Amino acid sequence: MSAAGQSSLMPVEEALRRLLERADATPVQGRETVILAQADGRVLAQPLIAPLDLPPWPNSAMDGYALCLTDWQGTPLPVSQRIQAGEAPPALQPGTCARIFTGAPLPAGADTVEMQENVTLEADGRVCFAAPLRAGQNVRPQGQETRVGDCVLPAGTRLGPIELGLAASLGQAQLEVCRRVRVAVLSTGDELVEPGEPLAAGQIYNSNRRLLIAWLQRLGCEVVDGGILADDLAKTRAALAALNDVDLILSTGGVSVGEADFLGVALREAGELMLWKLAIKPGKPLTFGQFRGVPVIGLPGNPASTLVTFGLLARPYLLRRMGVQRVEPLGVELPAGFTWSKAGQRREYLRARLEGGQVVPYANQSSGVLRSAAWAEGLAEVREGTTLEPGERLRFIPLSELLG
Numbered sequence: 016m017s018a019a020g021q022s023s024l025m026p027v028e029e030a031l032r033r034l035l036e037r038a039d040a041t042p043v044q045g046r047e048t049v050i051l052a053q054a055d056g057r058v059l060a061q062p063l064i065a066p067l068d069l070p071p072w073p074n075s076a077m078d079g080y081a082l083c084l085t086d087w088q089g090t091p092l093p094v095s096q097r098i099q100a101g102e103a104p105p106a107l108q109p110g111t112c113a114r115i116f117t118g119a120p121l122p123a124g125a126d127t128v129e130m131q132e133n134v135t136l137e138a139d140g141r142v143c144f145a146a147p148l149r150a151g152q153n154v155r156p157q158g159q160e161t162r163v164g165d166c167v168l169p170a171g172t173r174l175g176p177i178e179l180g181l182a183a184s185l186g187q188a189q190l191e192v193c194r195r196v197r198v199a200v201l202s203t204g205d206e207l208v209e210p211g212e213p214l215a216a217g218q219i220y221n222s223n224r225r226l227l228i229a230w231l232q233r234l235g236c237e238v239v240d241g242g243i244l245a246d247d248l249a250k251t252r253a254a255l256a257a258l259n260d261v262d263l264i265l266s267t268g269g270v271s272v273g274e275a276d277f278l279g280v281a282l283r284e285a286g287e288l289m290l291w292k293l294a295i296k297p298g299k300p301l302t303f304g305q306f307r308g309v310p311v312i313g314l315p316g317n318p319a320s321t322l323v324t325f326g327l328l329a330r331p332y333l334l335r336r337m338g339v340q341r342v343e344p345l346g347v348e349l350p351a352g353f354t355w356s357k358a359g360q361r362r363e364y365l366r367a368r369l370e371g372g373q374v375v376p377y378a379n380q381s382s383g384v385l386r387s388a389a390w391a392e393g394l395a396e397v398r399e400g401t402t403l404e405p406g407e408r409l410r411f412i413p414l415s416e417l418l419g
């Protein structure tokens with residue numbers, strides 16, 4: 016595709032569509048069984064099928080008295096047994112009721128529970144049921160949550176606290192999950208030094224490496240730290256060639272048109288450049304291709320560009336390669352608390368937060384300013400070709416939706 020001119024910039028949706036298409040064509044192969052304690056953030060490789068009914072037996076939703084409403088004549092009932100959670104009661108004797116507590120199994124023959132607050136006790140201990148009773152009230156029937164054989168979670172579900180709790184409730188000690196995606200992180204730039212080192216003239220600290228490694232780990236990826244790569248074509252080729260055992264090479268920097276930008280050059284030379292130059296701000300020179308068969312995503316080096324393009328493009332791509340179907344953030348429509356007077360040609364993602372229910376952008380939206388994102392609570396999407404007045408609605412994507 017032509018590199019010249021803003022008019023040839025690819026819309027964000029189209030870029031994402033192509034990335035996901037490639038991800039669908041190259042799912043990571045392999046699965047492993049992990050214990051629940053290690054399954055947070057992983058992706059189910061096969062559906063979770065309920066091996067039991069939940070609850071496994073009818074039980075009481077309240078502390079009170081269980082009776083057989085069908086046979087009840089309206090008279091006070093003697094208490095024939097007392098049932099706590101964890102017990103396995105005998106059948107209810109006809110013409111009696113059972114003292115019962117929340118979570119305890121209903122005895123066979125009982126069909127209804129009355130809360131203890133609604134009954135009175137006779138001097139001889141018999142129970143008077145005063146309020147009108149409804150058959151089945153306060154009973155949690157067997158299988159109300161799941162039935163044996165139900166598909167409770169489909170393959171491709173990303174496991175979080177809720178899914179792990181659900182798997183535990185079904186007695187699963189371990190789950191079969193998709194192998195971790197192996198991602199190599201490369202930071203290109205002669206100017207980069209690692210935190211802890213002294214900073215010489217012309218140098219800056221490498222922030223993208225730490226940001227990406229921490230984020231990838233949250234996504235459940237296995238990270239191969241490729242360190243800092245010099246701005247040199249031969250070294251770039253060699254570094255890409257050496258990383259031949261990963262599922263993705265994720266680099267930052269070196270994708271624009273400068274004379275020290277070699278990542279794109281190496282991919283183009285290899286004849287495998289698939290995406291370059293998107294209608295997105297920040298992040299225009301986002302690059303996608305492959306090098307000798309290994310997929311490569313080149314994120315633009317400016318820290319806010321790295322953040323936005325990783326969150327909106329690389330993250331969905333990685334999740335989809337793990338088999339996750341819904342990979343895009345939902346976002347919410349909220350009123351703008353600012354004026355946007357110049358319709359841009361690129362879709363802008365402003366680092367913004369909510370103030371009084373309105374979206375307010377950080378004052379400095381330079382793509383070099385990572386502090387904007389630390390201040391922000393989300394990305395405010397200003398679509399290409401649009402202007403905004405305060406009160407008009409725009410899409411706000413909470414950072415919390417992207418970071419996990």
Ligand SMILES: Nc1nc2c(c(=O)[nH]1)N[C@H]1C(S)=C(S)[C@@H](COP(=O)(O)OP(=O)(O)OC[C@H]3O[C@@H](n4cnc5c(N)ncnc54)[C@H](O)[C@@H]3O)O[C@H]1N2
Nearest residue numbers: 202204221222223224268269270271276299315316317320
């Ligand atoms: N003539 C043009 N120049 C530029 C264009 C353009 O269209 N025409 N696009 C600009 C845009 S937009 C972006 S975004 C940047 C992208 O540049 P690169 O991806 O090639 O990145 P670098 O040039 O290597 O670095 C850009 C910037 O980011 C700093 N950086 C890089 N890596 C890190 C890191 N790991 N940690 C912290 N900071 C990093 C680097 O020092 C530069 O300041 O190109 C524009 N130029």
Ligand code: MOO
Nearest residue numbers: 297298299320382
């Ligand atoms: O698109 Mo670049 O990321 O504006 O700075």
Ligand SMILES: [Mg+2]
Nearest residue numbers: 269271273276
């Ligand atoms: Mg550059």
